[in-house]
Amino acid sequence: MSERINFGKIKEGAEPPNLIEIQLNSYVEFLQKDVPPSKRKDVGLQSVFGGIFPIPSYDEKVVLDFESFEIGEPKMSVRECQREGQTFSAPLYVTFSLKEERGTKEEKVYMGEIPLMTLQGTFVINGAERVVVSQLHRSPGIAFESSVHLNGKVLYSFRIIPDRGSWLEVQYDTNDLLYVYLDRRKRRRKFLATTLLRALGFSTDEEIIQLFYDLETLKLSGSLDEEEIATKVLVSDVLDGEVTVARAFEPLTKATVGQILALGVKTVKVVDLKGDDTIIKALKKDPVHTEEEALKEIYRRLRPGDPPTVPNARGLLKRLFFDPEK
Secondary structure: OOOOOOOOOOOOOOOOOOOHHHHHHHHHHOOOOOOOOHHOOOHHHHHHHHHHHOOOOOHHHHEEEEEEEEEEEOOOHHHHHHHHHHOOOEEEEEEEEEEEEEEEEEEEEEEEEEEEEOOOEEEOOOOOOEEEEEEOOOOOEEEEEEEEEOOOOOHHHHEEEEOOOOEEEEEEOOOEEEEEOOOOOOOOOOHHHHHHHOOOOOOOOOHHHHOOOEEEEEOOOOOOOOOHHEEEOOOOOEEEEEEEEEEOEEEHHHHHHHHHHOOEEEEEEEEOOOOHHHHHHHHHHHHHHHHHHHHHHHHHHHHOOOOHHHHHHHHHHHHHOOOOOO
């Protein structure tokens, strides 16, 4: 940097700080240009190549792997680039290794030009001096929020923000049903939380219930207290042939217990809803009942124009949540 000349008569009490030191050091750490390949840290450009490679073939018999990169010297100085309308940059060479059954081949490949930072913390692009402006980015984590509906009811929600990948938002509606939004797509592109759980592999109602509640085996008798069974709901329908005697997720009553006992059934599986009934409400409202139906429902919501198929839906869900490259 050029030396600063002070024509004032009052002496400065402290040396002014170098305000662009963070930018300069940051880009040096990003490139690690003068660091030997074996001693480079897993940050910046080294981390980018390390995150992409190795790349296997479909049959996994051939693997393309990254070995090291090398940054050459710029062909023109900063002044020459500004005068000639060129970009102040340096060539980037990457050494790849191709591993196959017959052996391993290494080759240095020219990947293009990478811009270099000037001593003033700027970049010269096509002769114009420019700076990179930082943008705000939501920190990864879970954010809990609440909002007031037009009817005055408080709606609670939470948002899962990954370091990279799809945002997952879960919010109550005015009927206390828990809905999921993916990638901040509001309006009609929402579905019940239980639909997402089914698509993730918890296909039956009982599997979903076991995630949030304690299943109880209730011994039926005519002497059961009305208040005691009022908070308990059945896990599955009780059938008499094709006739439904007692529906799942409906509160038990003495009359219902009597009808079930008349069928010769002595015990039933129930859930106590004293604490919270959010998932039970969602299961009652959920239009899908199997994993395949849930996959198609999610695909139909996120891709309204495409015909929903199970393979396409599985692929979409994998890209959204389970693909490390995404």
